[in-house]
Amino acid sequence: xxxxxxxxxxxxxxxxxxxxxxxxxxxxxxxxxxxxxxxxxxxxxxxxxxxxxxxxxxxxxxxxxxxxxxxxxxxxxxxxxxxxxxxxxxxxxxxxxxxxxxxxxxxxxxxxxx
Amino acid sequence: xxxxxxxxxxxxxxxxxxxxxxxxxxxxxxxxxxxxxxxxxxxxxxxxxxxxxxxxxxxxxxxxxxxxxxxxxxxxxxxxxxxxxxxxxxxxxxxxxxxxxxxxxxxxxxxxxx
Numbered sequence: 001x002x003x004x005x006x007x008x009x010x011x012x013x014x015x016x017x018x019x020x021x022x023x024x025x026x027x028x029x030x031x032x033x034x035x036x037x038x039x040x041x042x043x044x045x046x047x048x049x050x051x052x053x054x055x056x057x058x059x060x061x062x063x064x065x066x067x068x069x070x071x072x073x074x075x076x077x078x079x080x081x082x083x084x085x086x087x088x089x090x091x092x093x094x095x096x097x098x099x100x101x102x103x104x105x106x107x108x109x110x111x112x113x114x
Numbered sequence: 115x116x117x118x119x120x121x122x123x124x125x126x127x128x129x130x131x132x133x134x135x136x137x138x139x140x141x142x143x144x145x146x147x148x149x150x151x152x153x154x155x156x157x158x159x160x161x162x163x164x165x166x167x168x169x170x171x172x173x174x175x176x177x178x179x180x181x182x183x184x185x186x187x188x189x190x191x192x193x194x195x196x197x198x199x200x201x202x203x204x205x206x207x208x209x210x211x212x213x214x215x216x217x218x219x220x221x222x223x224x225x226x227x228x
Contacts, residue, residue, distance in 0.1 A: 004157070033215065043158075043203065045215030056215050090157055102148065103216070105157030 002026065004106035006091050012112045018079040021109045025072050025093030031055075032074040033103060034066060037088040046089075049074055050097050078111075086113045117141045118206050120219035128227050133191040135222050137204030140185065144206040148216065149178060149189045152201045161202075162189070191224075199226045 005024040013019050025032050034046040045058035049068035066076045072093070078085055088110050092103035119138045127133045135149075145166040150158035164171040164178045164187070171178050177190045191198055201223050205216040 035218075042220035043205075043216075043218035045217070048215060058215055092157070102160035102163065103158075105150075105159065107155065107157050 004091055004093050004104055006089075006106035006109050008109060009107070010110045010112075012114060013081050014114055015081055015083060017081050018077065019081060019111060021076045021078075021089055021091075021111070023074045023076070023091030023093075023106060025074070025091075026104055029093035029095050029104070030072055031094045031097030031101070032068055032072065033092045033094075033097070034074070034076050035090045035092065035105075036060075037090060037108070038086075043090070046076070048097060055097065081113045083113050085111065087111060115140075116220075117144075118204055118217050118219040120202075120204055120222045122222050123220075124223040124225065126225045126227055127194050129196060130193045133189075133194045133198065133224055133226070135189040135191075135202050135204075135224065137187050137189075137219055138185060139187075139206050141206070141208065141217070142185070143208045144217070146207040147178070147180060147187050148205045148207075149176075150203045150205060150218075152203065152221070158203055194224075194226045196226050196228065199224060 007022045031050045033048040035043050037043045048056045052068045063079045068074045088108045090108045092105045094101040148163040149161040151161050152158040162173050162176050164180050180187045201221040203221045204219040
């Protein structure tokens, strides 16, 4: 079974631009979560989607948004990029998002904002 | 305010010995705890979990201990092997289950020396 696939692996953007990151979950997984990893803050929860609906959201500004498609693929969008948005963005999928289905992470998209 | 703390950024252990990674938490609502392992350029992979109704969970060479009164958990790896060299993240989830997002510690870099 293929793992979680995130594209692109690397991105360089300029302040003020917007960016869209893509995530393809493991086949059969309906829950997709997004996390931001930075050296200073560690891994922080952004949001989680299940069956095209956002079920949970972390403490991030509205510039961070996402969506999930009917095939469970998910996209994350960041608008009006700031230097502090430079981070590794990790997508994780699970069957249900519940306790009995651990998260499976992709290898991440490294975003650099200049 | 960090709710999950891993106070040792790095730990060096000889091959064959026991590795003990520690994690403290402040939120008494956390009732489910997990450990993830991360190699460079890869996403975290799930290692082991424990519910707050237990004080110990074992899976092969990995054992997690939970001390609720001290709000402390630890991961024991016995015996340590070179392939165990990685960053280990402790994560916690609040009561209620579901995809309410995991709160991660900042990680401990475990180095297994030959």
